[in-house]
Amino acid sequence: MAEIKIAAEPRENFGKGAARQLRREGKIPAVLYGHKQEPVHLSLPEHELFLALKNSNVLLNLDIVGSKSELAIPKAVSKDPVKRTLEHIDLLLVRLGEKVTVDVPIVTTGEIASGGLLELVLTSLSVETEATHIPSSIEVSVAGLAEGTQITAAEVALPEGTTLVTDGEAVVVHVLTPAATMVEDESAEGAGGESEGSAE
Structure with missing residues (x-):
């Protein structure tokens, strides 16, 4: 910091x-x-x-x-x-040595496996750390992550002397399947079209 x-x-x-x-x-x-x-x-x-x-x-x-x-x-x-x-x-x-709770921004590193779509669910983590040693950011490696993979807050490596306050089960990053995303979008559009037709 x-x-x-x-x-x-x-x-x-x-x-x-x-x-x-x-x-x-x-x-x-x-x-x-x-x-x-x-x-x-x-x-x-x-x-x-x-x-x-x-x-x-x-x-x-x-x-x-x-x-x-x-x-x-x-x-x-x-x-x-x-x-x-x-x-x-x-x-x-x-004061020196005092602990504080702060939100620290997340920075992803590396490249996910080909074909996936990275979704950053959380942009920061709430942590408790020494007031005079607050990390400027927390790195989360996504190198090689395949479709359907996710990383939770509890799985993120924190700097020494820093403890997690955010719910450990909270999803930080998730690798989506683009094809599945497109199908969901098309289904939503189809449902919208049917609604418009019935309204007429």
Whole structure:
């Protein structure tokens, strides 16, 4: 995982007006909470935060003005629904060695056997891992998998120190038979045509 140092400033003005003013200044309002401490209201530089969030499960090393540095992971990021620009972020305070539950994206490697069609059923796995050693991704090898084969969450090899939270019986990847898929599609189309005819 990536650990990125980012400047943070305490903020005392709240509300929508104050948040809009911050964003005009190129800063994003943030709230840091956790460990039964009072929430800390901060502002973070928009550009640096945007780049940091491009890293999956990034660990932020917050260099807070007038206070000590803190480690945090993003818990909720709000974006403008149209512009997709950052609007607000909630951060969870973490400590060295502490365990957290996070969703880690799945990356498939290798090529399935000829003739099959790979279906990625789950795009991520929920795992428990050390807050300072969150894997950026989990690799699932599909090399040589034949039609009809599937891999469940319990069969995925996890990084050392990481335990599975997702249901172990959940299917992660499945190799479909293209011919069977086409037959199902044609049957569905036929059923739709009959329905239309009866409606007339």
